[in-house]
Amino acid sequence: MLWQQAREGHAAAFGVLFERHASRIYNYCFRRTGDWALAEDLTSATFLLAWRSHRRAPLQAESALPLLYGVATNVLRNQRRSLRRGNEAFARLPPERAEEADFADAASTRLDDRALMRQLLRLVARLPRREQDAIALCDWSGLSYEDAALALGVPIGTVRSRLARGRARLRELASGSGPEADVDVVPLRVEVTEQ
Amino acid sequence: MSIRLTPPPERDLPTGRLQLRKEQLVSQIYGSVAPSRHHARRILVVAAALAITGILAAAAYAGYALTRSATPVATIGCYESDTLDANTAVLATGVDSPVAACTRAYASAFPSAQQPKHFVACMLPSGSVGVFPSDTMSDTCKSLGLANRPQSPATSR
Numbered sequence: 312m313l314w315q316q317a318r319e320g321h322a323a324a325f326g327v328l329f330e331r332h333a334s335r336i337y338n339y340c341f342r343r344t345g346d347w348a349l350a351e352d353l354t355s356a357t358f359l360l361a362w363r364s365h366r367r368a369p370l371q372a373e374s375a376l377p378l379l380y381g382v383a384t385n386v387l388r389n390q391r392r393s394l395r396r397g398n399e400a401f402a403r404l405p406p407e408r409a410e411e412a413d414f415a416d417a418a419s420t421r422l423d424d425r426a427l428m429r430q431l432l433r434l435v436a437r438l439p440r441r442e443q444d445a446i447a448l449c450d451w452s453g454l455s456y457e458d459a460a461l462a463l464g465v466p467i468g469t470v471r472s473r474l475a476r477g478r479a480r481l482r483e484l485a486s487g488s489g490p491e492a493d494v495d496v497v498p499l500r501v502e503v504t505e506q
Numbered sequence: 507m508s509i510r511l512t513p514p515p516e517r518d519l520p521t522g523r524l525q526l527r528k529e530q531l532v533s534q535i536y537g538s539v540a541p542s543r544h545h546a547r548r549i550l551v552v553a554a555a556l557a558i559t560g561i562l563a564a565a566a567y568a569g570y571a572l573t574r575s576a577t578p579v580a581t582i583g584c585y586e587s588d589t590l591d592a593n594t595a596v597l598a599t600g601v602d603s604p605v606a607a608c609t610r611a612y613a614s615a616f617p618s619a620q621q622p623k624h625f626v627a628c629m630l631p632s633g634s635v636g637v638f639p640s641d642t643m644s645d646t647c648k649s650l651g652l653a654n655r656p657q658s659p660a661t662s663r
Contacts (some may be wrong), residue, residue: 322536338516424514
């Protein structure tokens with residue numbers, strides 16, 4: 312309903328849609344990049360590109376979330392192009408003000424998150440891209456198989472098999488006994504260098 | 507090697523940032539809607555103009571079609587002899603005078619037959635015109651059980 316209203320030109324409906332789903336897309340983008348600031352830009356890019364590319368089509372699901380995850384997955388795959396296409400909408404906003412309450416604590420927490428996420432991403436980057444997508448959508452973002460299938464545009468069975476393979480490989484890699492040479496590595500396009 | 511396989515917990519986009527991002531996006535999207543609406547309006551105007559042009563063209567053609575002189579005969583049957591079972595040559599449409607057309611075509615259509623002196627046009631049961639060789643000129647149609655074609659006096663060669 313909100314998506315329909317947003318398509319019909321109701322800016323307020325789009326605003327509600329953004330408020331409702333931005334946080335989940337933001338976290339999804341962070342978990343794929345390990346970068347909070349980049350995740351914020353990519354969240355904007357996701358909403359803008361979703362609106363641009365799907366404003367003429369009705370949703371395939373009741374919620375816009377599978378669509379947004381699908382667009383976000385493509386945005387993550389083509390970060391540079393997506394950000395360029397977003398023009399000024401993706402320009403970084405000014406940093407948060409230091410005097411905001413709990414700023415230092417929040418910043419510290421986010422730094423910890425980033426370190427943890429980047430460590431995990433180094434491992435996940437050894438999986439094929441398709442398995443990375445399945446793990447990020449189902450295990451990290453809590454999407455159902457059905458919604459993940461909608462997001463990726465593949466059958467549900469494909470999501471299940473990719474997820475099973477990805478989980479198994481990830482466990483092998485994490486235990487240090489994985490046959491790394493057998494893994495078709497398609498790394499995420501993220502900057503994983505430590506500060 | 508021991509690596510935690512679960513990502514850190516989800517964090518909210520800070521409220522202030524959420525609002526800023528939302529306003530920026532809404533401005534970007536719906537700020538550009540205005541030109542799109544103008545564009546849509548232009549498309550509507552062009553479509554309306556094309557529709558009006560199409561209607562005028564259709565009306566003009568309809569007027570022409572209704573007022574142009576009707577083609578009197580579509581096809582005619584040119585018979586080799588004065589029976590309905592005779593060999594028949596079907597002649598093309600748009601012929602003003604079926605008898606004249608049959609007279610002209612007879613020799614090439616039926617080369618083994620002798621060119622009749624007279625022809626007469628009758629109305630066939632199908633509504634088409636049939637042209638028959640005629641010696642009596644007046645009774646051929648009647649003898650075949652057909653009506654004479656209106657305004658088609660038999661002509662001599």
